[in-house]
Amino acid sequence: MNSLAAPSLQLSELGEDMRYRLLVDAVTDYAIYMLDPEGRVVSWNPGAQRLKGYTPAQILGQSFSSFYTEDDRLAGLPARALVTAATQGRFEAEGWRVRKDGSRFWALVVIEPIRGDDGGIVGYAKVTRDLTERRAAEESLRRSEEQFRVLVQGVTDYAIYMLDPQGLVANWNAGAQRIKGYAAAEVVGTHFSRFYRAEDRARDEPGHALATAAREGRFEAEGWRVRKDGSEFRANVVIDAIRDDDGRIVGFAKITRDVTAQRAAQQALERAREALFQSQKLDAIGQLTGGVAHDFNNLLMVVMSSLSLVRRRLPDDPKLVQLIDNALNGARRGAALTQRMLAFARRQDLKPTVVRLPALVEGMAELLTRTLGSTVQVQTAFAPALPPVLVDANQLELALLNLAVNARDAMPEGGQLTLSAQEETLAQSGAIAPGHYVRLAVTDTGSGMDAATLARATEPFFTTKGAGKGTGLGLAMVHGLAGQSGGGFTLQSQAGQGTTATLWLPVADDDTPAAAPARAAVASPAVAAMRVLAVDDDPLVLTNTVALLEELGHSVLQTATAEEALRLLRADATIALLVSDHVMPHMTGAQLIAKVRQERPQLPVVLATGYAELPAGLPPRTVRLGKPFDQAGLALAIADALADR
Incomplete structure (x- = not known):
């Protein structure tokens, strides 16, 4: 032994x-003592004496409120603590307490009622721990x-x-x-x-x-x-x-x-902080991306419109024409890239219409076959009586093409690509709002993604492709389109087991108007020459807008501010059309048009913008012209504005 x-x-x-x-005498890290029903101290241990500085002779029979700060006593905290313990069975709190010498310490306090055989309260058990220094000290009762x-x-x-x-x-x-x-x-x-x-x-x-x-x-x-x-x-x-x-x-x-609950709460707080950080990071990237894309749109518009004007005025030199066409094609590719950036930032100009998915996918069949090649087999599986969805058809086609190209790249030896759709109603599904949707899924049998890649797949500019083989905006664009359309986008994937990309698209209401037939843009509509006021704070864009208008045969006044535009409109009654940029300092194009409507309600207006975000109260009969635009697009917008008048 x-x-x-x-x-x-x-x-x-x-x-x-x-x-x-x-046992109690050996507990040195806690002050454990007893109160009578009125809150007077009836027992006192050495641990309490160590924490608070009173001897038994000094504190026995005294109110425990002497341990509280003056502010807490004036606020009635000691009495509320006993009432809480008596009515709820337990009182627990952390706060400042006062020692005999007037110094303060931060304490964890637990008060629980002690009841006699008849159920009445005979006193209170009080446990106090000094959390200021968290050091051990002997206690004795x-x-x-x-x-x-x-x-x-x-x-x-x-x-x-x-x-x-x-x-x-x-x-x-x-x-x-x-x-x-x-x-x-x-x-x-x-x-x-x-x-x-x-x-x-x-x-x-x-x-x-x-x-x-x-x-x-x-x-x-x-x-x-x-x-x-x-x-x-x-x-x-x-x-x-x-x-x-x-x-x-x-x-x-x-x-x-x-401490299970406290630990779970701490972990939940950490997860919430991480989610908030990720959301703020993506929001910041989106704001930056949207702003950069807007500026690129303006620059590309200057390049494209200038090249178009130069091409018309150059002599018929095949080599020069080829070079200009090549530059125009490069600028158009740049415009497509800015559209992807705006899609991620959810600031693209969408034109949602009623779309029937089977017909849209059928119309893409030849394009998909040509893009994917013969090694990828495409199948469709659409539920019968599938309801139409409300989405921008052109952007959805681009999104599906992006997803198909990603799937092809994940299946270098070939495989199967399946497009399926079915109607679903979501009650609550995380980031996707409850609602009535069509779930459009694109599933491949490719290499799939590991957890780390999947977690970053929709981040802008993230790509696993080699240098020069991808912008990293494809999935970000799809994600942005789904969100801006009122739905959502999810990815499921495992390494070696393929990937499923799912678009949740809102079902079109019965009273949603059908899409108007597309307007052919084979030639600019004939419009009589008129006096036009052009407004844009970017001098490069303004110069080219004026040149395009003059090329169409119009007489143009120009200004860089909305305030000056109002002065010119008031001074010149012969101005028959207003073409204004939207994003301008001091007064936006939408605000300018609202003021013009009050003074000249019949004046045709065209609002040029690369953003989808316009005020909800935009004046009626405002024709929107997406940037970057060319001469044909400008001519169509002018014709629409005159027709609305």
């Missing part, structure tokens, strides 16, 4: 009240054996019990029963290692905890523990060594608190 066996016999010979006295027993049994938020030197449970309080599920008769006399997981027992964590407490006087840790029913909970554990007057270990005081 080892040297610690003798104290074990001494401990077992002690009465239960004495063991409770020893100076109260009767019955008060110690009632005090410990009254604490239900903490499992407070005692171990003998070998780790056998010597007593058990109500908090231990509530947290761990065992009644005292089931657990007293058994080893406390039963509360540990099997893998933790295999590493002898219980033995390490007792050895640390015996060697250093105290052990504190957080880890997983097991209840009687086998469920696990996250626990904060403190073990203090109990020594007799000769310094020999006679047992251990153990305090356990269930």
Whole structure:
């Protein structure tokens, strides 16, 4: 038998009240004391004296409100704490408390009512811990054996019990029963290692905890523990060594608190912070991308319109014409790139119409076959009686083409591409709003993506393709189109098991008007010459807009500000048309048109913009002209504005 066996016999010979006295006396990290029903202190332990500075003679019989700051006393916090404990069964809070010398410390306080046999409140059990320095100090309670027993049994938020030197449970309080599920008769006399997981027992964590407490006087840790029913909970554990007057270990005081909820809340907060950070990052990229794309649109418009005008006026030199056409094609590719950027930023100018997906996909069949090649087999699986959706048909075709090209690149040896669609109603599905949708899925049998790639797949400019083989905007554009259309976009993929890209498109309402037939742009409509006012704050764009208008035969006044435009309109009644940019300082094009409508309600107007975001109250009969535009597009917009008049 080892040297610690003798104290074990001494401990077992002690009465239960004495063991409770020893237990509470050994808890050095908490102040544990008792209040009478009026809040007067009726017991006081050395731990409380260490934390607060009062001797028993100085504090017994005094109101516990003396531990509170003056502001808290004036606010009635001590009384509310007792009322909360009496009515709700427990009061817990953190706050500033005051020592005898006037210094303050930050305390965690738990107050629980102690009820007599008749159910009436006979006092309160109060546990206070100094969280300012979190250091161990000895506590001892100076109260009767019955008060110690009632005090410990009254604490239900903490499992407070005692171990003998070998780790056998010597007593058990109500908090231990509530947290761990065992009644005292089931657990007293058994080893406390039963509360540990099997893998933790295999590493002898219980033995390490007792050895640390015996060697250093105290052990504190957080880890997983097991209840009687086998469920696990996250626990904060403190073990203090109990020594007799000769310094020999006679047992251990153990305090356990269930911190599962707090840990889950912290993890949820961290996940929310990460999600917020990701959302803010993408929003910032979207704002930057949208702004850059808008500026590119203006520059491309200058290039495209200038090249078009130069091409008309040059002599018939095939080499020069070829070079200009080549430059125009490059500018058009740049315009397509800005459309993708605006799609990601959800700032493209969409023209949603009623679209029947089977007909749209059927119309793309030849394009898909030519694009994907003979090694990729395309199949369709559309549900019968599929309702139409509300979406920009041209942008949806571009999105499907992007997804098909991605699938082809993921199947270098060939494979199968399936386009399927079915009607679904979502109640709540994360980022996709509840509603009535058609789920359009594009599934391939390609290489798929690992978790890291999938997590970044829709980020703008992220690509796994080699240099010069992709902009990284394809999936970002699809994601932006779906969101701007009132739906959503999801990706499912596993490495080696293919990918499914899903567009959730809103079902068109019964009263949604059908799309107007496309207007042929084979020639510019004939419009009589008129006096036109052109407004744009970008001098390059303004110069080219004026040149295009003059090429159409119109007389043009120009200005860079909306304020000057109003002055010119008021001074010159012969102005028969207003062509204005939207994004301008001080006053936007939409605001300018609203003012013009008040003074000259019949004046035809054309609003040029590369953004989809326009005010909800845009004046009626405002013809929108998307940037970048060419002479034919400008002529069509003018004809539409005159027809609306």
